Amino acid sequence: MADTGRANVNTLEPFWMPFTNNRQFKSAPRMVVSAKDMHYTTDDGRKLLDGSAGMWCVNAGHGRAKIVEAVQRQVAEMDYAPPFQWGHPAAFGLSARLATLLPGDLDHVFYGNSGSEAVDTALKIALAYQRQRGQATRTRLIGRERGYHGVGLGGTAVGGISNNRKQFGNLLAGVDHLPHTHNLSEMAFSRGQPKWGAHLAEDLERLVALHDASTIAAVIIEPVAGSTGVLVPPEGYLERIREICDRHGILLIFDEVITGFGRVGETFAAERFGIVPDMITMAKGLTNATVPMSAVAVRKEIYDAFMDSPAGVELFHGYTYSAHPLACAAGLATLDVYAEEGLFARATELAPKWEDAIHSLKGRSNVIDIRNFGLMGAVEMESRDGAPGARAMDVFMRCYETGLMVRQIADTIAMSPPLIISEAQIGEIIDILGAAIDATD
Numbered sequence: 514m515a516d517t518g519r520a521n522v523n524t525l526e527p528f529w530m531p532f533t534n535n536r537q538f539k540s541a542p543r544m545v546v547s548a549k550d551m552h553y554t555t556d557d558g559r560k561l562l563d564g565s566a567g568m569w570c571v572n573a574g575h576g577r578a579k580i581v582e583a584v585q586r587q588v589a590e591m592d593y594a595p596p597f598q599w600g601h602p603a604a605f606g607l608s609a610r611l612a613t614l615l616p617g618d619l620d621h622v623f624y625g626n627s628g629s630e631a632v633d634t635a636l637k638i639a640l641a642y643q644r645q646r647g648q649a650t651r652t653r654l655i656g657r658e659r660g661y662h663g664v665g666l667g668g669t670a671v672g673g674i675s676n677n678r679k680q681f682g683n684l685l686a687g688v689d690h691l692p693h694t695h696n697l698s699e700m701a702f703s704r705g706q707p708k709w710g711a712h713l714a715e716d717l718e719r720l721v722a723l724h725d726a727s728t729i730a731a732v733i734i735e736p737v738a739g740s741t742g743v744l745v746p747p748e749g750y751l752e753r754i755r756e757i758c759d760r761h762g763i764l765l766i767f768d769e770v771i772t773g774f775g776r777v778g779e780t781f782a783a784e785r786f787g788i789v790p791d792m793i794t795m796a797k798g799l800t801n802a803t804v805p806m807s808a809v810a811v812r813k814e815i816y817d818a819f820m821d822s823p824a825g826v827e828l829f830h831g832y833t834y835s836a837h838p839l840a841c842a843a844g845l846a847t848l849d850v851y852a853e854e855g856l857f858a859r860a861t862e863l864a865p866k867w868e869d870a871i872h873s874l875k876g877r878s879n880v881i882d883i884r885n886f887g888l889m890g891a892v893e894m895e896s897r898d899g900a901p902g903a904r905a906m907d908v909f910m911r912c913y914e915t916g917l918m919v920r921q922i923a924d925t926i927a928m929s930p931p932l933i934i935s936e937a938q939i940g941e942i943i944d945i946l947g948a949a950i951d952a953t954d
């Protein structure tokens with residue numbers, strides 16, 4: 514076995530790491546071994562300020578005692594309960610809590626274990642709902658370029674990431690995509706929502722004209738696209754998408770796996786934008802990432818349509834770990850922490866300071882755009898000739914070496930700190946990132 518010289522690690526080879534350059538990582542591993550509040554600790558004892566809430570998910574900060582204790586209590590009391598034909602109190606309790614937090618009449622919740630499962634669940638519910646209401650020809654699913662909806666077959670197909678097309682092909686037939694809204698010549702360095710671009714929503718009318726409304730089941734979009742580099746919707750864009758969906762009987766799914774749970778200052782971005790979608794997918798911040806869990810919330814009308822069916826199982830769908838007791842316990846405790854500490858209001862309060870801080874990097878070498886919304890932010894750099902992603906990877910590595918965790922997405926550095934971040938720590942993020950950008954050719 515290879516001796517890596519690192520404690521408790523015999524070999525790095527057998528773990529095929531997800532979305533990672535395995536060969537590069539295994540030649541120079543970055544190991545984290547503990548986490549508390551705003552910091553990770555590396556295996557060589559260095560503190561890393563968490564500028565990305567892990568991966569957009571640890572919204573209340575790390576190792577929160579209330580959540581840890583709730584999970585410990587639950588695992589000791591009942592480790593597992595089958596979710597098909599059996600119930601346990603925390604599953605109903607969490608659903609009732611979520612129903613009070615969800616916008617409009619989204620008041621029923623179906624559980625999975627990852628954002629990807631939530632997305633594929635939502636797409637399946639959309640297809641089944643259209644059949645349920647006698648519109649079985651509505652099978653087409655519309656996503657958006659530069660959308661990320663996880664890695665299931667459905668989510669990959671509606672996503673708009675060309676590397677997925679290259680590696681896996683189209684995966685599903687009958688899928689089409691709206692154009693993305695990112696246009697540097699029109700919106701570079703916008704603070705918050707860009708003024709330009711609402712008209713891009715009209716492309717949905719073009720797709721309706723092309724395919725006919727009677728073939729379209731649903732549109733799925735992230736209100737703010739996260740994983741492709743924080744793409745903030747132009748003013749008025751989401752409103753127009755909602756109107757067009759309404760006009761043509763198309764379901765609108767907001768994928769809020771990243772934007773949910775305070776990231777943009779409200780429980781869901783839907784509220785922040787004043788739009789009621791027909792379904793919301795959520796994960797990550799739902800349990801503060803302590804235990805994997807995701808959910809799809811649906812409007813009453815959708816749930817009721819299934820309850821009108823002949824007696825029997827209404828939806829042939831579910832996972833062994835749907836509403837897992839540990840995840841439900843983590844979810845309930847997480848919602849308590851958010852409420853008790855007013856973390857969503859805190860995100861709203863910090864957002865203008867975050868905006869000023871991140872935009873202070875304008876003018877640094879190679880920076881071609883800075884974007885922000887809520888406590889999300891991105892700094893995009895010009896790509897090196899023939900080496901897309903290399904410059905931001907160098908910046909990412911320098912941040913790691915100097916004490917900051919961020920995300921690298923092509924030539925963009927994306928950030929989404931835990932909502933407990935202090936103003937001084939926002940300053941620290943900007944100082945470390947600024948120095949890393951300065952030190953990179």
Ligand code: PLP
Binds near residue numbers: 661735771796
């Ligand atoms: N949807 C969105 C908007 C996401 O950002 C992600 C992950 O980042 C997913 C779905 C997939 O979530 P998971 O990685 O938990 O499957």
